Structure formats: structure tokens, C-alpha cells
Amino acid sequence: MGEGVHHFVPWQDRARCREYDPEIFFPEKGGSSREAKRICAECPVRIECLNYALRRDERYGVWGGMSERERRRLKRMAS
Template sequence: MADVRRWGWQDTAACRGEDLVLFFGPDGERQPEREIRERKAKEICAACPVRTDCLDYAISRPEKYGTWGGLNEDERASERRRRMRRANLHRGVA
């Protein structure tokens, strides 16, 4: 059974109750529409009290789709690599 406390952050997420399509675009979405949708999702994330928890969750999974913690898929991949490099430096791994 999952530890309910680990998921508690979702209860206060700013996106709670929003249309999921805003955070997970439809199949076949064109670039101009995607940019508009992601910008709107990121505006909600920017004011979210649990943005960091959400991003940490998505990076630890790794979530392949959607806007999580204010970052899209490509941005999360970059953040994941950055965190790995930083962790390796702290451990003394080149």
C-alpha cells in the first residue's frame, strides 16, 4: 500500500480541479497550440504552493508526459540531468 503522506501535497496543488488537457495536451497537438497551452499551465504552476514537491515527484518517476512543477517534458529532462551532475559532483564522481 502506498504511503498516503507521500501524496498529500496533491491536495493543495493549484492545478487540482483544472482540466487535465491543460497539463497533458491532446494527441496531434500542433506547436502553436502547445506553446499556448503550456504557457497557461505554467502560469498555474508558478503560483502553486506545492510546485517543488510536484516537480520532485515528476523527476523521480520520471514522468514522460505533461507539465509538472512548471516544466514540460524537455525541461524536466534537462533538470533531471542537471540534478544528476550536481549529485555526482557532491559524491566526487566525474
């Protein structure tokens, strides 16, 4: 979950990803993130998760329904 220690935050208790194997959200390079994004699309804390990943500059995995590449693109568009 990114570099350093992962800190638990309260919204994570409500995250749909808690019900699934974490490997779904961290596909190998070139692997599909489709299933992770489908799960995220129905998650009640998707926005909180995405904001968390953006603030922490998460470099791996699907967070808030977006891959690392998609998050980088979003940050570039916002600046």
C-alpha cells in the first residue's frame, strides 16, 4: 500500500474492497484492473479512498476506482 507504513483511517471499515482478496487491487504489471474497478464503482467510500490515494501519492494499485496512471493524469489535469 504505497511506501512506508499504511495508516488505518475510519472510512476503510466501510470499503467494499475489505470483502475481497487484496491482490485484485494490485494487479501485476500488464494485468487487468477491471474487477477492482467494478468493485470500486459500487463502493460507498470510493471518493474518500481516491482522495486518500491522491494525498498520499499512492504509486501502486487501484484506489477509488483509478489506477496509478489514471491518478497521475488526474493530478496533472488539476494542476
